[in-house]
Amino acid sequence: MNNFSVHILGSSAAVPSLERSCSGQLVTCNNRNILIDCGEGTQLQLRKFNLSIQRINTILISHLHGDHFFGLFGLLGTMSLLGRTSGIDIYGPPELQNILEVIFNASQTRLDFPFTFHAIVGEEKQLLFEDAGLRIFAFPLRHRIKTYGFQVEEKFQRFPLDKRKLELHEVSNEHRKLLAEGCDFQRMDGSWLRYEEFTLPQPDARCYAYCSDTMPFKALTKYLEGTTTLYHEATFLKDRKKRANETFHSTAEDAGLQALNAGVKQLLIGHYSSRYTSILELEEEAKQVFPNATAVKDGDFFGIL
Amino acid sequence: MNNFSVHILGSSAAVPSLERSCSGQLVTCNNRNILIDCGEGTQLQLRKFNLSIQRINTILISHLHGDHFFGLFGLLGTMSLLGRTSGIDIYGPPELQNILEVIFNASQTRLDFPFTFHAIVGEEKQLLFEDAGLRIFAFPLRHRIKTYGFQVEEKFQRFPLDKRKLELHEVSNEHRKLLAEGCDFQRMDGSWLRYEEFTLPQPDARCYAYCSDTMPFKALTKYLEGTTTLYHEATFLKDRKKRANETFHSTAEDAGLQALNAGVKQLLIGHYSSRYTSILELEEEAKQVFPNATAVKDGDFFGIL
Numbered sequence: 161m162n163n164f165s166v167h168i169l170g171s172s173a174a175v176p177s178l179e180r181s182c183s184g185q186l187v188t189c190n191n192r193n194i195l196i197d198c199g200e201g202t203q204l205q206l207r208k209f210n211l212s213i214q215r216i217n218t219i220l221i222s223h224l225h226g227d228h229f230f231g232l233f234g235l236l237g238t239m240s241l242l243g244r245t246s247g248i249d250i251y252g253p254p255e256l257q258n259i260l261e262v263i264f265n266a267s268q269t270r271l272d273f274p275f276t277f278h279a280i281v282g283e284e285k286q287l288l289f290e291d292a293g294l295r296i297f298a299f300p301l302r303h304r305i306k307t308y309g310f311q312v313e314e315k316f317q318r319f320p321l322d323k324r325k326l327e328l329h330e331v332s333n334e335h336r337k338l339l340a341e342g343c344d345f346q347r348m349d350g351s352w353l354r355y356e357e358f359t360l361p362q363p364d365a366r367c368y369a370y371c372s373d374t375m376p377f378k379a380l381t382k383y384l385e386g387t388t389t390l391y392h393e394a395t396f397l398k399d400r401k402k403r404a405n406e407t408f409h410s411t412a413e414d415a416g417l418q419a420l421n422a423g424v425k426q427l428l429i430g431h432y433s434s435r436y437t438s439i440l441e442l443e444e445e446a447k448q449v450f451p452n453a454t455a456v457k458d459g460d461f462f463g464i465l
Numbered sequence: 466m467n468n469f470s471v472h473i474l475g476s477s478a479a480v481p482s483l484e485r486s487c488s489g490q491l492v493t494c495n496n497r498n499i500l501i502d503c504g505e506g507t508q509l510q511l512r513k514f515n516l517s518i519q520r521i522n523t524i525l526i527s528h529l530h531g532d533h534f535f536g537l538f539g540l541l542g543t544m545s546l547l548g549r550t551s552g553i554d555i556y557g558p559p560e561l562q563n564i565l566e567v568i569f570n571a572s573q574t575r576l577d578f579p580f581t582f583h584a585i586v587g588e589e590k591q592l593l594f595e596d597a598g599l600r601i602f603a604f605p606l607r608h609r610i611k612t613y614g615f616q617v618e619e620k621f622q623r624f625p626l627d628k629r630k631l632e633l634h635e636v637s638n639e640h641r642k643l644l645a646e647g648c649d650f651q652r653m654d655g656s657w658l659r660y661e662e663f664t665l666p667q668p669d670a671r672c673y674a675y676c677s678d679t680m681p682f683k684a685l686t687k688y689l690e691g692t693t694t695l696y697h698e699a700t701f702l703k704d705r706k707k708r709a710n711e712t713f714h715s716t717a718e719d720a721g722l723q724a725l726n727a728g729v730k731q732l733l734i735g736h737y738s739s740r741y742t743s744i745l746e747l748e749e750e751a752k753q754v755f756p757n758a759t760a761v762k763d764g765d766f767f768g769i770l
Contacts, residue, residue: 176508200508203481203505204481208483226542226572234505234535237532238481255571259568259571262564263531263564267531
């Protein structure tokens with residue numbers, strides 16, 4: 161089983177508190193460490209939860225409301241001051257590149273590591289990145305300004321082996337490794353070992369989706385296809401549905417319905433308005449619609465189902 | 466006695482920690498609340514120490530290294546989201562205006578309160594602001610990029626009364642008030658009461674100066690004239706004087722010497738490099754030169770002497 165998890169760094173909407181930092185999550189999948197959003201204070205949240213800032217190699221910024229990216233400048237600065245040399249890829253709205261340039265020019269800061277900015281544009285779901293261990297997609301959300309959600313989907317680098325069959329044919333450990341990697345090969349006696357005969361089908365790939373900030377909209381269910389664990393914003397309770405609509409946000413019930421429609425296994429909700437000092441009611445409301453729902457707290461850690 | 470104090474919000478140099486936030490101080494003088502510098506996390510430090518963000522009416526930014534201003538965008542955003550309507554004056558390097566515009570344009574954020582940006586330029590000490598209760602000056606420091614220090618000087622709105630004399634002349638409470646405000650006036654019997662005869666000389670004005678970030682330089686002593694409490698950066702211990710010079714910073718000894726040369730009553734040091742987990746040695750080093758020195762911690766509160 162690949163490692164695939166999410167650490168919640170911040171669960172607050174626009175106004176942070178001492179208990180809830182602004183949006184930020186660290187997703188680890190097949191040893192790639194992806195920071196999704198980076199509100200003010202994210203670098204300290206990473207420190208607080210003992211997560212290495214230097215191992216982050218990909219940053220995804222959903223949109224340019226401050227609570228989702230005001231921590232990016234300080235994080236990059238600290239990475240550089242602490243001696244980072246390895247590169248980083250940042251994906252976000254096109255204007256972010258100009259903002260980074262203006263800010264780092266003004267401070268005459270030169271980051272001592274290479275970073276590549278990739279502008280996210282377009283109105284459709286798109287593949288942002290792929291390597292041997294994962295795929296990252298972006299898809300449009302519906303918010304006051306241009307906003308994207310993200311999907312991180314694991315890829316399998318090895319096939320599960322059919323141990324019974326391997327023992328029957330006395331396949332060596334070395335050869336088992338080749339078969340697991342999907343290689344066919346010939347033995348000394350001239351016989352062929354085909355990986356398809358000695359391996360089991362791949363399990364279904366797990367897929368984590370991040371949807372913050374958005375109001376509900378129909379196409380989202382299609383974008384979420386394949387998602388197994390969904391993080392969905394739940395800024396308000398349903399008694400404030402009108403306010404949610406006005407601000408292009410969702411209620412906890414909306415998040416539950418989206419999880420249901422997308423057929424996921426697990427729902428995480430967050431991005432709570434500062435009016436809610438307790439999040440119990442938000443969780444209850446989501447559970448009414450989708451029982452395996454959890455209202456996340458800063459510092460929470462979840463394995464992706 | 467006027468109220469005149471400083472709350473330390475952050476005492477860290479460029480790399481913050483969970484114990485030390487980036488630079489920020491709240492100076493209160495005659496009911497004006499002045500935020501000096503605003504590193505990342507300042508809005509949460511204000512909250513942590515129970516200080517009202519909405520009472521801040523003046524913000525001074527010393528320079529555009531991130532640890533001195535990356536918290537400004539979030540602070541202004543939160544002020545607006547929490548319903549601020551009263552205006553605010555921001556003083557800082559000219560490029561800051563463009564940065565604020567670029568960031569708030571990208572997020573399509575409209576601050577719901579008036580704010581006025583005042584660019585600080587020039588190579589000499591200058592008066593930034595004056596009202597009935599205080600004067601604020603800026604003066605150049607010597608750092609890698611253009612940097613200013615600040616002085617906040619109290620002004621007296623009333624003269625101390627000579628009570629013995631007032632009793633002797635049977636001056637009414639109403640008339641005492643006028644005399645304390647510096648008014649001369651005629652009594653019903655035609656005689657004149659002159660405020661100079663019934664009041665005592667003003668006490669010496671207290672003056673707080675903020676010097677971060679800077680290496681030592683000769684003209685600073687002149688700029689600091691009149692200062693009674695000095696905050697001076699002490700990024701390093703003197704065994705790292707070479708590093709301090711290379712980075713245009715000061716040692717704790719430098720801070721002590723500057724306090725001595727400027728003839729202040731109290732020295733506060735801060736802006737410590739993250740290499741120092743304990744600040745005892747920094748305080749000791751400053752005290753060797755200037756005994757009334759304190760190494761500040763986040764959350765500390767000092768009356769201005």
